[in-house]
Amino acid sequence: MKKLFKNKCLQSIILLASACAQAQTYPAKPIRFVVGFPPGGTNDLVARAIGQKLTEQMGQQFIIENRGGANTAIASEMFAKTAAPDGYTIMLNAPGHATNPAMMKLNFDSMRDFAFITIAAESVNLLVTHPSFPPRTVKEMIAFSKARPGQINYGSSGVGTTVHLSGALFEYMTGVKWVHIPYKGAGPALIEMLGGQFSLYFGNMPSVIGYARQGKLRGIAVTGSKRSSAAMDIPTVAESGIPGYEVTTWYGTSAPAKTPREIVDRLNSEILRALKSSDMQARFKDYGADAIGNTPEQATTYVQSEINKWGKVIKAAGLASQ
Numbered sequence: 001m002k003k004l005f006k007n008k009c010l011q012s013i014i015l016l017a018s019a020c021a022q023a024q025t026y027p028a029k030p031i032r033f034v035v036g037f038p039p040g041g042t043n044d045l046v047a048r049a050i051g052q053k054l055t056e057q058m059g060q061q062f063i064i065e066n067r068g069g070a071n072t073a074i075a076s077e078m079f080a081k082t083a084a085p086d087g088y089t090i091m092l093n094a095p096g097h098a099t100n101p102a103m104m105k106l107n108f109d110s111m112r113d114f115a116f117i118t119i120a121a122e123s124v125n126l127l128v129t130h131p132s133f134p135p136r137t138v139k140e141m142i143a144f145s146k147a148r149p150g151q152i153n154y155g156s157s158g159v160g161t162t163v164h165l166s167g168a169l170f171e172y173m174t175g176v177k178w179v180h181i182p183y184k185g186a187g188p189a190l191i192e193m194l195g196g197q198f199s200l201y202f203g204n205m206p207s208v209i210g211y212a213r214q215g216k217l218r219g220i221a222v223t224g225s226k227r228s229s230a231a232m233d234i235p236t237v238a239e240s241g242i243p244g245y246e247v248t249t250w251y252g253t254s255a256p257a258k259t260p261r262e263i264v265d266r267l268n269s270e271i272l273r274a275l276k277s278s279d280m281q282a283r284f285k286d287y288g289a290d291a292i293g294n295t296p297e298q299a300t301t302y303v304q305s306e307i308n309k310w311g312k313v314i315k316a317a318g319l320a321s322q
Contacts, residue, residue, distance in 0.1 A: 038068040219231060
């Protein structure tokens with residue numbers, strides 16, 4: 001019995017020493033940074049900004065790997081099933097991570113299969129229209145839409161994204177009837193939007209604010225509870241006539257489940273360091289996003305709360321999977 005006890009203690013010491021050694025030498029090679037959307041959208045912009053800064057800080061290349069489709073579910077399934085828990089594959093999580101469980105059958109668990117590192121940033125969405133679309137305010141849009149039920153198209157970066165759900169919530173709260181056209185990411189959607197293929201888009205602020213400033217799209221209202229520092233002249237949807245309307249977008253990071261806590265903590269400290277840098281603060285402000293940065297425990301609690309919140313909204317709006 002004593003020999004067995006000694007052997008178990010020895011095994012524990014060896015494992016602990018191995019984990020400590022791994023944390024001290026980490027990273028020893030490039031790190032994959034998985035993004036569940038194609039290049040060109042907000043998630044891609046945020047991941048590249050963080051990845052560039054981490055490359056500078058940690059001395060190893062963070063390689064962006066875009067795997068679009070199914071509102072991040074394709075990338076998340078690949079990540080959950082194939083990524084080794086060694087710190088050399090991380091993922092940028094988006095609100096789709098919290099909305100997908102209510103909207104589709106998943107072959108992975110959105111909580112159990114991920115070790116959340118931190119919520120890096122958050123932003124609001126901006127309701128933009130093509131310049132050819134007549135309404136210039138939310139009230140005008142509601143009246144115009146109610147006179148044309150089922151005749152107005154709005155695009156999104158995918159089913160279940162906050163871009164989609166912003167429109168669904170607008171319909172639910174106002175009684176208007178639009179036609180939803182989903183794309184495989186913000187990049188493809190914006191190309192079609194700029195070409196006038198649809199009229200409305202609740203884009204993540206970082207991906208559309210530049211076009212609004214240039215006059216290529218018309219900014220109508222922001223989806224947050226207060227005006228965005230990136231567009232103080234644009235009112236919120238709530239103050240424009242729909243009290244209680246609010247949608248925010250967040251950008252989190254995670255490692256595969258069972259990644260050693262020493263590695264998760266190292267990534268957390270490096271990402272928080274990056275977020276506090278003056279150049280990252282300026283870049284995010286220009287995007288219309290706010291750097292957050294919190295602990296792995298706080299990030300985990302936040303993601304679970306988002307799953308709970310959006311599950312109720314999706315069910316109320318009749319979008320839940322059967």
